[in-house]
Amino acid sequence: MDVRRLELLRELAERGSITAVAAATNRTSSAVSQQLKVLEREAGIPLTERRGRGIVLTGAGRMLAQTATDVAVALERADALWNDFKQAPSGDVTLTIFPTGGQMLLPGLLTAIRDVAGLTLDCSDQDPLLPDFADLTPDFDIVVADAPAILPSWRERGLAVVPLMTEPLDVALPEGHPLSEKKSLSPRDVIDETWIGVPAGFPFDRILRQIETANGSPARVMQRFVDNGIVESIVAAGHGIAILPRFTTRDHENGLVTRPLTGVRAVRKISALMRPDRAERPSVRLVVEALRTEAARFQAEHETASAG
Structure with missing residues (x-):
């Protein structure tokens, strides 16, 4: 099976509609549909089914979409190993965060990574009215979210979850x-x-x-x-x-x-959420580790101030 067609199936599993997949991958809806039909012929069994005006994955489709995630993770891991071998982490990393999380963590994070050659960190904040920040993981490398605890839905989505602070x-x-x-x-x-x-x-x-x-x-x-x-x-x-x-x-x-x-x-738990394949990139790993360090420093500093 073609890896690119598997990736389209994975996008459909995460984004929920052909239209959303087309927009995210710079294709037309008809082109996405055609590629999924080719994949279905290769698989030999139905991968999608009609529901209302849209389509959803069958059980076999969901299983193959998980396989697509596994393939993406393996490819990113291989690429990360090679990048680690030939150069320091580099490239563009996108991060989005809720407002008070940005107030706490972004100043120190940007200071920590500003001298990393070849690494560009593009940060943004999000409207806290968003029901579930995990919905942003298809569009950002790192999503920093707060919740009463690590949510079961994050694990069910197969996301990489890195606890940062309480x-x-x-x-x-x-x-x-x-x-x-x-x-x-x-x-x-x-x-x-x-x-x-x-x-x-x-x-x-x-x-x-x-x-x-x-x-x-x-x-x-x-x-x-x-x-x-x-x-x-x-x-x-x-x-x-x-x-x-x-x-x-x-x-x-x-x-x-x-x-x-x-x-x-x-209390609220603050965590970094990522697609598992993106979590394998050296540049993303470096930023997440810097986030963990800054969160630990910030929490320790403010707990000491509160105790005093």
Whole structure:
């Protein structure tokens, strides 16, 4: 079977439609369909089937798409070994990240790799409203995502997942709030408070759901915002309290104080997600290792500052 046709089948498995595959591979939809039909003839069994107005992979198609991934990984590994042999990692690497993750990790990362000859890192940030950052892995070499834990869906997609850091989520209060006298806060402490929240379903909102469950009563949410800076300003002005990430919240600088939350699991895990073949590239491996080093440095530095 032709490796290029196998790759089209893999793209269909990940992108979900002929139109999306065509756009991603700079082909026409008819050209993609024709190549998949040739592959189906080579396989000798149906690889796709009609469903509604589109097509989906059959069981055999999904199995062959996984084989295409295995082939791509093997080719990237072979190419990586050769590149390691003949030269230092080089080339273009694309990375995308959620906003507060970029605030924490990108300055140090860019400093760490700026003197690597022949390596270009192209960074971007993404709207945090995106339901699953793993959906970006077909279009970027490295996707940095946050979640309460490593999601099963990431493993089910066959992605390479590299844990980077764990960030606590704290309760943010306006300075002078009676609860600021406590060193930590429990769900019972905040049962009667007004909250400034995030959109439903966001990681921080899941913490609020845990607080509701622990208290057996709904939380009173006055406003919801995506941008943490807006949340900080409204809390500082005395309009409520909020769940905010520890390392990027500017407490004591803008009228805020933060306190750890006890009795619920209040953390977010930050991870690098990649297609497994791209994870084999020397240039991508170098950037991920630099990311891990920067995440460890950043976390240690801020934990030391918090302890002090």
